[in-house]
Amino acid sequence: MFPTKPLQRSSDGIVHQVMSMMVQNRSFDAQLASSTISNPWTTDSVSDILRSVPKFFFQSLRSIGRQKGFRHRAPLKQRNLKQEKFKISHNVLLLGPAAYRDPERVALGLDKAMEFYLWVEKFFGFSHNEKTCKEMAFVLAKGNNLKGLWDFLKEMSRIDNGSLVTTSSITCLIKVLGEEGLVNEALACFYRMKQYHCKPDVFAYNMIIRALCRVGNFNKARFLLEQMELPGFRCPPDVYTYTILISSYCKFSMQTGCRKAIRRRLYEANHLFREMLFKGFVPDVVTYNCLIDGCCKTNRIExxxxxxxxxxxxxxxxxxxxxxxxxxxxxxxxxxxxxxxMMRRMQRMNHGVATNSSYTPIIHALCEAERVLEAKGFLFELIRGGSIPREYTYKLVCDALNSVGAANLIDDEMDKRIRDGIGSRCRQVMKVKHITSHIRTTRMVEEV
Incomplete structure (x- = not known):
């Protein structure tokens, strides 16, 4: 039996202690509640604990600690949870977000999150609000417990005249489901808003359109846009609505591998752009950037x-x-x-600061064109601007200089500065994994 320690007052200390209890599969009961010196629970502390559950239980150990945030790139197709469960149970190769998840650990995280959510309400009289309810819904969505999610939302919508489940919280939940690759479930959540006594607004429409576009379901996305464009509709589209569709058409155009599909989708993007201009919308820099990037990637420079x-x-x-x-x-x-x-024009017009993303294509192209000295000059200019080149970029320039017998043009001091910067960046990216990996290792050692 693990010894019980009184919960600390600091927010970070509370989060660490509660997450440690969850990882150790300790019960949230009356004994634990009586050991707490005072009531430490606030809306922020409960929300922080619920927000930490996916990080500790749902993230693969391969990804923990690899980045500052824990948002992942959404999959490009709708996930089939039944098929994933079947593959896991039959030891079949599984790809996608659930590839390296531990089902038992995910189930433990879901159970402990709900147990904690009810525990603070029962033993401390904590009144949950929209923020804590939303974080609990996020945990259920990220843990792919859809039945539990619908039951939870239905139950919470009956409390306090529906103040716990609002349009904004459902909109954020649609965004989370879309990022998890559960677009059909996000669409179901969108259509269930009336059941939860919520009315969709333009932000809810934008989120579901964005989720549909991520998996290439443009027909349904265009249907929702046409619905918003109806005369007298309560939620008319805005600039962001059109920008989502334009950006998605441009991004997906190159992924098809079919010239006809590329032309069609770029035509749809340009058609939407002209349509939004005709309706009086003023495109912003994001809209222009999406179209320009799509045209450049498909060789439509004019x-x-x-x-x-x-x-x-x-x-x-x-x-x-x-x-x-x-x-x-x-x-x-x-x-x-x-x-x-073009880069000099950006610097001259003060439209932005040239960084690695600006210098790297130029340096690579110069090396391929055997303009090695110019590539070395741009490399030094990048360093003088306060940036460190990527390891491959620096190696490419060094190899190009060696091939022309000019390796001595990079002195030892500059070489040390670049290599130290690259090493520092690698150490920052490959920082120590989360405490969960340490706990798992400790358990394995104890069992042995």
């Missing part, structure tokens, strides 16, 4: 330059992302001087 000029006419200031799209295109088609001119 249309991209036309959009770039249109930005200036509408007093929409381009940023570094805008210029980087042109830089990547010109370097890919071996028009390096135009790419350099």
């Amino acid at each position: 249309r991209a330059l036309e959009l770039f000029e249109d930005m200036n006419k509408r007093n929409c200031v381009p940023n570094r992302i805008t210029y980087n799209s042109f830089i990547r295109y010109y370097c890919a088609v071996n028009e390096i001087d135009k790419g350099i001119e």
Whole structure:
């Protein structure tokens, strides 16, 4: 039996102690409640604990500690939870977000999160509000417990006249389900809003359209857009609605591998852009960046330059992302001087600060074109700007200099500065894994 320690007052201390209890599978009961010196529970502390559950229980040990945040790139197709469960039970190769999850650990996290949620309410009289209810719903969604999620939302919508389940919390839940690859479930959540006494607003429509576009379900997304465009509709579309669809059409155009599909989707993106202009919407820099990047990646540079000029006419200031799209295109088609001119224009007009994303395509293109000295000059310019090149970029320049017998152009001091910067960045990325891995190792040692 593990000794019981009184819970600390500091927020971080409470989170660490409660998560340790959950990992050790300790019960949240009256004995634990009586050992607490005072009532330490606030909305922020309960929310922080619930927010930490996915980090400790649902994340693979391969991903823990690899990045500052724990948001992952959403899968590009709808997940089939029944199929995933079947593959796990029959030891079949499983790919996707659930590939390295431990089902027993996920189930433990779900049970302990709900047990803690009810424990603070029963033994401390804590009144849950919209924030804590939303975090608990996020835990159920990220743990893929959909039946529990629907029952929880239905139960919470009956309490306090439905103040715990609001339109904003359902909108955030739709976003989480979309990021988990559960787009059909996100759509079901969207249509259940009336059941939870909520009315969808433009933000809810934008989130479900974004989730549908992520998995390539453009027909349903366009249906919702057309529904929003009906005369007198309560939630008319905004600039962000059109930007989501334009960005998705441009991103998915290159993933099809079919020229006809690429032309069709770019046509749809440009058609939506003209439609939003006709309806009086003013596109922002994000809308322009999506279209310009899509045109550059599909070798439609004339249309991209036309959009770039249109930005200036509408007093929409381009940023570094805008210029980087042109830089990547010109370097890919071996028009390096135009790419350099585009970067100099960005610096001259003070439209952004050139970083690794701006210099790297130019340096790589110069090395491939055997303009080694110019590549070395841009490498030094990047370092003087306060950035450290990527390891592959630096190795490419060093190999190019060695091939022309000019390896001595990079002195020892500069070489040490670059290698120390690359090593520091690698250590930061490969930082120590979370305490969960340490606990698992300790348990294995104790069992042995």
